[in-house]
Amino acid sequence: MSEEKRTVVLPSQLLGDTKHHKAGHGTFVENGKIYSERLGILNKRLEYINVASLKGRYDPIVGDFVIGIVMEAMSSSWLVDINAPSPALLHVNEAPWKVEFGDTEKYLNYGDSVMAKVLQVDESKKLQITLNDRNLYKIRGGLIIDVEPSKVPRIIGKKGSMISLLKKYTQCRIFIGQNGRVWIDGTEEGIKKVLQTINVIETEALAFGLTDRIETLLKKDAKDVI
């Protein structure tokens, strides 16, 4: 892990030119010059210049696991809000049930939450999601909270290090949607602890060596309980 300083860049900030670098994510090119297109953190890897966003809406990518909330039940599909710029379509064929035409409301209705996978994003950013994968299902019980989508990778940690820590010390079931929604289920005590920890992770998302610090924090609390 590089321990260099992280630099914040502003939209329209000049980052380099196309002769020496290649324009990566979060940048745009004009007259051979590379500029940042959003507020974010500069990330130079090989010859690419990337800008990782600090804030902003969830940008759906095919294969992401997300948590959605049903907005509308139509005769052969549902419209699901996944925190993206437009609602996602969930067709009955992509649900694990055998649904009669017009009976969609029996299975999922307005306000229900589902874990889903992004199936398709076309060039006009129309979204489709599916429930036919791994163990995706309708959410019953537990608690859903919203976090900043750009901070989801920190909550998961490197290869899931942070999330497995959380699960180990709190005995909670946790599912993190890439769209910034987190589902937590467990004892009241456990949920409280998860919420506190996620809060810490969110406010200190950019600090180095965060996982170790969170572990000591969780360990200390665990000692008090047991």
Next chain:
Amino acid sequence: MKTGIELIDSNGKRLDGRSSEELRKIKIEAGVLHRADGSCYLEWGGNKVLAAVYGPREAIPRHTQNPLRAIVNARYNMAAFSVEDRKRPGPDRRSREISKVISEALEKVVLTEQFPRAAIDVNIEVLDAEAGTRCAGLTAAGVALADAGIPMKDIPVSCAAGKITGHVVLDLGKEEDNFGDADLPVAISPRTGEILLLQMDGHLTFEEFNKALDFAIKGCYTVSEIQKKAILDKYQSIVEVE
């Protein structure tokens, strides 16, 4: 015009003691609202403006959606208590016009092609008014858009120039706006120098117009630096937590 008020004295000093090329005091703070995706609070002389950005989200009503790009909905609103006599609340002819020109100015800098069928809502609330609220509003909206993490080509910035008792001056104050000869609000994209908004109220000769435009654009660059500093101040500190 005989107003009986000396707006600018023989030394070139104005009513509030500024010189002809001096801006009022500007204070900008980014990210002040928690419910909005991005926000900004701005004080410009006696103006107090709050801007909040939501989105990109689904455009409602659906017939306003554009299948190729996002639409930018700016809504400029003056609070009832923002002026000396109570302003009747709700949109009127003036605020609808300002909403429209600000929407169009912002649409030019936001990379709208990335969000087909979506809407980006910008709410500009004028809490206290003292001449030049559309410039203050547009400047605040620019910071709020950047704060919301919305991809854009530039941070738009705005500033006005005008003419008082025969002199071209930068950034009119309240009395200067009320009793002056002309007001020229300008918004630019500071990276390219493109003009995003240009309106004029009153009369200017061609030479005066050119001079006023130069003044306003120079003012825009000064304000742009304040904008950038405000955003960096907010986020550099978050990054440096260790």
